Amino acid sequence: MNNLPDFPWDRLEPYKERALAHPDGIVDLSVGTPVDPVPEVVRKALVEAADSPGYPFTHGTPALREAAAGWLRRRHGVEVDQRDVLPLIGSKEFVAWLPTYLGARRVVFPELAYPTYDVGARLAGAAGTASDSTLALGPERVDLVWVNSPGNPTGRVLPAEHLRKVVAWARERGAVVASDECYIELGWEEEPVSVLHPDVCGGSHEGLLAVHSLSKRSNLAGYRAGFVTGDPALVKRLLEVRKHAGMMMPAPVQAAMAAALADDAHADAQRERYAARRALLRPALERAGWHIDHSTAGLYFWASNGQNAWDQVSKLSEIGILVAPGEFYGSAGERHIRIAVTATDERISAAVRRLQ
Numbered sequence: 001m002n003n004l005p006d007f008p009w010d011r012l013e014p015y016k017e018r019a020l021a022h023p024d025g026i027v028d029l030s031v032g033t034p035v036d037p038v039p040e041v042v043r044k045a046l047v048e049a050a051d052s053p054g055y056p057f058t059h060g061t062p063a064l065r066e067a068a069a070g071w072l073r074r075r076h077g078v079e080v081d082q083r084d085v086l087p088l089i090g091s092k093e094f095v096a097w098l099p100t101y102l103g104a105r106r107v108v109f110p111e112l113a114y115p116t117y118d119v120g121a122r123l124a125g126a127a128g129t130a131s132d133s134t135l136a137l138g139p140e141r142v143d144l145v146w147v148n149s150p151g152n153p154t155g156r157v158l159p160a161e162h163l164r165k166v167v168a169w170a171r172e173r174g175a176v177v178a179s180d181e182c183y184i185e186l187g188w189e190e191e192p193v194s195v196l197h198p199d200v201c202g203g204s205h206e207g208l209l210a211v212h213s214l215s216k217r218s219n220l221a222g223y224r225a226g227f228v229t230g231d232p233a234l235v236k237r238l239l240e241v242r243k244h245a246g247m248m249m250p251a252p253v254q255a256a257m258a259a260a261l262a263d264d265a266h267a268d269a270q271r272e273r274y275a276a277r278r279a280l281l282r283p284a285l286e287r288a289g290w291h292i293d294h295s296t297a298g299l300y301f302w303a304s305n306g307q308n309a310w311d312q313v314s315k316l317s318e319i320g321i322l323v324a325p326g327e328f329y330g331s332a333g334e335r336h337i338r339i340a341v342t343a344t345d346e347r348i349s350a351a352v353r354r355l356q
Helices: 008-020 040-048 062-076 091-102 116-123 160-173 232-245 251-262 265-287 309-317 345-355
Strands: 085-088 106-109 127-130 144-148 176-180 208-213 226-230 291-293 300-304 337-340
Touching: 008 309, 040 251, 062 085, 062 226, 062 251, 085 091, 085 232, 091 116, 091 144, 091 176, 091 208, 091 226, 091 232, 106 116, 116 127, 144 160, 160 176, 226 232, 265 291, 265 300, 265 345, 309 337
Parallel strands: 106 127, 106 144, 144 176, 176 208
Antiparallel strands: 085 226, 208 226, 291 300, 300 337
16 A cells, blocks of 8 residues: 555645634635535434434435436436446545456546545556546556546536547447546536436446535535446446445435435525635635636636645635645646635635735
8 A cells, every 4th residue: 555645635734724823714725525504304314214223235225226316317317227326435435446346457537636536546556547638548458437527626527529539439448437426516607417418428328437426415525425327237246346345325324315316405505605605706816816727617716826836825825715736636737726615605705805
């Protein structure tokens, strides 16, 4: 395990201490962790399922799987059989272990990306390649291709045409395409599309996996609630591995997740909260000298004032605002910062005042 990178967030500590010293306290926009309440309908389902003394199902309850399939159909135009839904103990564990599950030897992920794609390749002893172009990959075999739309950290949306080309390229080579779609309900200026949508996959899910999370949609980061679906053969294979490994979502969380996926009202209300925060923060950043790139979906602004990322982090920490340097997500981010909108209305307003 000595090939794992240092945990990047530790390097933010000096800047966090500086931001904490602000007389009005820190405005922490460095991590996209939810701060709003867990919806009542979800908490109620959790409590009602609290008396769960037996082992839960690795495959999830039929109610959970039906809720997930119904949500995909209703909100994203994707048809899956409920038997092809597999719950995850949060999507991060799956991202980290999928290359190992697949026995992958070469993993491709975006040039600017969530660091866990690279960590997953390292854990599997696989070669990890950061590339946004299939043409640049050469003839060497590829086993797994990660796509992420809307993207973290950039908020970039990949159009259906681009995803179609990736799927066709991977199918020609026998590679699996795994699409991380945890921000799919948070399209602003652009509407994200799932890799499992017929416009992308031609109606066949062969060789495809879509990974979903309720952390952002339903404020369930603390519940560790996600799921994967797609190619029936791949899902069956993953289920068998996870049975052996004891990767079981707790039964009360399964009930809570089913309730969350069946209810759109709370998700729409949460979306409106984030839209309002974006509408306040973006013009304040732009007036203070930052240019926003991409950021048409998701929970972040991908911003730059032209300086080195760490200089930007330092400048904002002086007024009590903590953000993440773009280089955490790849060398191409060395002049950008990632700014989350996952803070309370009061803290977002404080950031706006300080930027002015």
